[in-house]
Amino acid sequence: MKTEKMWSELAGYYDILYSWKDYEKEAAVIHKLIRQLKKSPGNELLDIACGTGNHIRYLKKHYKVTGADLNKEMLKIAKKKFPRLTFHQLNMVSFDLKKRFDVITCLFSSIGYVKTYTNLMKTIDTFSWHLKPGGVLVIEPFIPRNKFYSGIPFADFVDEPDIKICRMSVSKRRGNMAILDFHFLIATRKGIERLRDKHELGLFDVERVLRLLKSHGFRAKYLREGLMEERGLFIAVKKQW
Ligand SMILES: C[S@@+](CC[C@H](N)C(=O)[O-])C[C@H]1O[C@@H](n2cnc3c(N)ncnc32)[C@H](O)[C@@H]1O
DSSP states (O other): OEEESTTTTTHHHHHHHTTTSOHHHHHHHHHHHHHHHOOSSOOEEEEETOTTTTTHHHHTTTSEEEEEESOHHHHHHHHHHOTTSEEEEOOTTSOOOSSOEEEEEEOTTGGGGGOSHHHHHHHHHHHHHTEEEEEEEEEOOOSOGGGOOSSOEEEEEEEETTEEEEEEEEOEEETTEEEEEEEEEEEETTEEEEEEEEEEEEOOOHHHHHHHHHHTTEEEEEESSOSSTTTOEEEEEEOOO
16 A cells, blocks of 8 residues: 555545535635725735645636645646646745735645644745735634544545545544544546555644734634634735735
């Protein structure tokens, strides 16, 4: 059994694994919040950790979108879907695109991959630098620190005519880190493949994230009812001074 680096070998299965997710509805919620809060006059949006670009499909109707992700394989799929858009391979903790945006989104718990508060602080600093005054930052976090439990078994199944996937994991916690050690069984016409994909996500405290955002020049709030159950949504506006 192979252990591969986060999503690299599984990028090709990402969209089918998350075909249950209503990206269109989520993009509509995000757009509505941005419309209520954004004070900067432009419409340039940077989707950080964009993955295969599923929110971009809908956000690009309202914004001039740029996508960015750490993973080359995920980006390859996003670029194929949206060949006219610009994508960057980067680490959200520290990057410099030498321009500022009106909106930055970082969705579906991707922020958890920065793992530590030190990295989270650097990431928020990087985001702040890339936002125009009056611009909006939308972060959909992972499950808050006090709501993540060890020892819970999870299973997802894909049952399509040409592909069957079984993904299982048992939640584990190491200090402030969630360990998601996914075991995959993938059946296609070629046969059955077994893969393992280990993800480590920082478990952050909502109040501490809010304090970090505020200390980096944002007016920020946490919406308990976000896009997905249990995760909530941080929405922050960069002060205009
Ligand atoms: C759960 S996926 C979310 C993808 C997409 N936002 C969505 O909603 O479908 C997490 C993504 O975060 C990316 N990622 C993880 N660590 C990252 C980092 N340090 N910088 C940028 N992207 C990162 C992964 O490559 C992956 O595409």
